[in-house]
Amino acid sequence: MSGVKRIDPRRPYRITPLGLRRIVLGEIEPGDVVSRDARPVEASAVKPLRTDVAASGWHMAVAHSYCGRLDDHAREAIAAAAILARRETGVIAVILGPFHEDAAALGADRIVVFNDLDAARFQPQREEALLSALIDDYAPEHVFMPDNALGDGDLGRRLIAKLGCSAATHVSEIDARHVGLGWSGGASLAHAPLPRVVLLQQGVVDSNLPFVGIGEHIAGREAIEAVEVCRDLGLEPTESASIALEEADFIVSAGNGVSNVATLEDLAASLGAAVGASRVAVDDGKFPRSKQIGASGKTVSATTYFAVGISGAVQHLQGIKACRHVIAINRDPGAPIVKRADLTVIGDAEDLMRALIARIAQARDQSEASESER
Numbered sequence: 001m002s003g004v005k006r007i008d009p010r011r012p013y014r015i016t017p018l019g020l021r022r023i024v025l026g027e028i029e030p031g032d033v034v035s036r037d038a039r040p041v042e043a044s045a046v047k048p049l050r051t052d053v054a055a056s057g058w059h060m061a062v063a064h065s066y067c068g069r070l071d072d073h074a075r076e077a078i079a080a081a082a083i084l085a086r087r088e089t090g091v092i093a094v095i096l097g098p099f100h101e102d103a104a105a106l107g108a109d110r111i112v113v114f115n116d117l118d119a120a121r122f123q124p125q126r127e128e129a130l131l132s133a134l135i136d137d138y139a140p141e142h143v144f145m146p147d148n149a150l151g152d153g154d155l156g157r158r159l160i161a162k163l164g165c166s167a168a169t170h171v172s173e174i175d176a177r178h179v180g181l182g183w184s185g186g187a188s189l190a191h192a193p194l195p196r197v198v199l200l201q202q203g204v205v206d207s208n209l210p211f212v213g214i215g216e217h218i219a220g221r222e223a224i225e226a227v228e229v230c231r232d233l234g235l236e237p238t239e240s241a242s243i244a245l246e247e248a249d250f251i252v253s254a255g256n257g258v259s260n261v262a263t264l265e266d267l268a269a270s271l272g273a274a275v276g277a278s279r280v281a282v283d284d285g286k287f288p289r290s291k292q293i294g295a296s297g298k299t300v301s302a303t304t305y306f307a308v309g310i311s312g313a314v315q316h317l318q319g320i321k322a323c324r325h326v327i328a329i330n331r332d333p334g335a336p337i338v339k340r341a342d343l344t345v346i347g348d349a350e351d352l353m354r355a356l357i358a359r360i361a362q363a364r365d366q367s368e369a370s371e372s373e374r
């Protein structure tokens, strides 16, 4: 024992204007935001406004939402619009699909949400028409979008063709004057002046901003009619088990604490999640090597990672660094996964999985019954 007294990480803390957590060592000052909860308080409550000047021009960011939220890539596009904005430039975020998050914390001064332009429906002409109308209204100096394969990349290219303006795709480097993008199949980087439409690759911009926007919600032009030249045939249901782990948005993963693989697979199926595993579970022969997640397995970036009976060894955590929410079931409250998880249920894996499957089935029956009553 060294005898050196260590700071209790659960002591009251305050959030600095930069959004950093500082443990309160002395007296708590008036105005400090103090919490015993280990999570940071809502960032917009403490960060300063990006600008106090009325907007005389605009940067626009456009992205689809998923289940009412924006993924990290979309957040980065809004952050780019805010970071590169001058004092007198406002930031307007255009969200296609329902959105239930804090727009100010993302750096947006204004936000327009088109609830019915869900990413699950393919309606390119309508999206393009609504977006063009907004671009006519705001005349943004620059438009930022995530360059992804989930609809934003496609819409961005349609917009570029329609506006016939300067544009850059696959942008991997950006500042107020220029962009850098892969050239010669990514072997070298080409540079160009900052164009009007910028389609950003993921990870180029830090979306953890030291400021907030105004976050004012405004109504969009819902009434625009556009003739679709293509027909949406709907989504083809896919077996969740067949989704590649790297692409899965929801993963239920088994560790050494899972004794019954069939229960875990039932749980994954009822949640519509892909199945992953720790190395010990794979080495035991319970899962094929292709399911292994971690340093010597796959790196995943699911929105939700459900770790069942996994200790959370550093090599495993390496593979789930990019996952947004981690939920764990473990019978040991001291397991390292508990520190990484946003929510841990302490108890026996088999009992809890069975209880959860029963609750999901019950909730599904109830919602089907209320649907059929309508």
Ligand SMILES: Cc1cc2nc3c(=O)[nH]c(=O)nc-3n(C[C@H](O)[C@H](O)[C@H](O)COP(=O)(O)OP(=O)(O)OC[C@H]3O[C@@H](n4cnc5c(N)ncnc54)[C@H](O)[C@@H]3O)c2cc1C
Pocket: 254, 255, 256, 257, 258, 277, 278, 279, 280, 281, 292, 293, 294, 295, 296, 297, 298, 308, 309, 310, 311, 312, 313, 314, 315, 316, 319, 329, 330, 331, 332, 335, 347, 348, 349, 350
């Ligand atoms: C070079 C190297 C590379 C590695 N690469 C990887 C990798 O890619 N991926 C990986 O996962 N590991 C990897 N490992 C192994 C890693 O160090 C761990 O050994 C492994 O992740 C542990 O797997 P586990 O958590 O499933 O098993 P354990 O460490 O045995 O943990 C089981 C957990 O389940 C809990 N538990 C037990 N029974 C129950 C129950 N009935 N109900 C609820 N909870 C229960 C326990 O409390 C425990 O926390 C690597 C190691 C090395 C050295």
